[in-house]
Amino acid sequence: MMPVPRCLARAGWAIVFEELTTAFRVLLSLSRSRSSGRAPMILADGRNILMESREVVEEWVRRFNRCDAVAVAELYREDALHLPARQHCVEGRSAIQKMFERDFAVASMTCIPAVIYEIGASVVLEWRDPSGRRGCGAFAVRDSRIAFVYWDETCVLSDAKSST
Numbered sequence: 708m709m710p711v712p713r714c715l716a717r718a719g720w721a722i723v724f725e726e727l728t729t730a731f732r733v734l735l736s737l738s739r740s741r742s743s744g745r746a747p748m749i750l751a752d753g754r755n756i757l758m759e760s761r762e763v764v765e766e767w768v769r770r771f772n773r774c775d776a777v778a779v780a781e782l783y784r785e786d787a788l789h790l791p792a793r794q795h796c797v798e799g800r801s802a803i804q805k806m807f808e809r810d811f812a813v814a815s816m817t818c819i820p821a822v823i824y825e826i827g828a829s830v831v832l833e834w835r836d837p838s839g840r841r842g843c844g845a846f847a848v849r850d851s852r853i854a855f856v857y858w859d860e861t862c863v864l865s866d867a868k869s870s871t
Contacts, residue, residue, distance in 0.1 A: 760848040761825040764832055767846070767853065768818050774811040780804030784852040792859035816840065 758766065763782060770778040780803050783789070789797040789806065797806045817836045824831040828848050835841040842860035846853055 758851045759825070760828050760830045760846070761823060763848045763851060763853060764823060764825075764830045764844075764846050765820075768820060768832070768834075771807075771818050774815070776804050776807035776811055779807050782853050784849065784854050787852070787854055787856075789856045789858070792857070 767779060767782050770782065780800050783800045783803050785800050786798075787800055787803060789803045791797070791806075797803050816838075818832075818834045819836060820832055821835055821841070822833040824833075830846040830848065832844040832846065833841070834844065840860055842858070844859070845857040847855040
């Protein structure tokens with residue numbers, strides 16, 4: 708395990724740093740095992756489409772912003788993992804769909820991409836929403852489906868300082 712930078716340890720971000728380090732190791736291992744090129748994604752209606760990793764994440768954002776849990780879950784592999792920061796890992800497409808159904812029922816959020824980085828099969832999404840929240844999502848995509856997501860919402864530094 709990488710040592711936590713002192714500035715993060717003092718600011719109380721050590722756990723977040725460790726979670727991100729673990730998430731990026733998973734992304735790297737999934738990227739290395741990904742087949743090359745585009746692979747078809749078969750939609751629920753039977754249509755085949757081909758999408759690059761970035762396109763899958765862009766489609767995820769569109770479906771997420773519609774609060775459509777079924778459509779969001781359709782983008783995940785059957786054996787996908789979704790790891791919300793500081794929560795338990797959600798395993799499998801049906802469990803991920805249920806998680807989004809619960810989340811969409813109690814909270815509304817609009818994911819506005821600030822930056823999208825694509826590195827092979829890995830995509831990092833920096834996002835914000837109109838209420839001022841912001842965060843980062845790290846996605847691993849295999850065969851046009853999401854295999855792994857680490858999702859974190861961060862607070863603005865001034866908010867973190869005022870809560871200490």
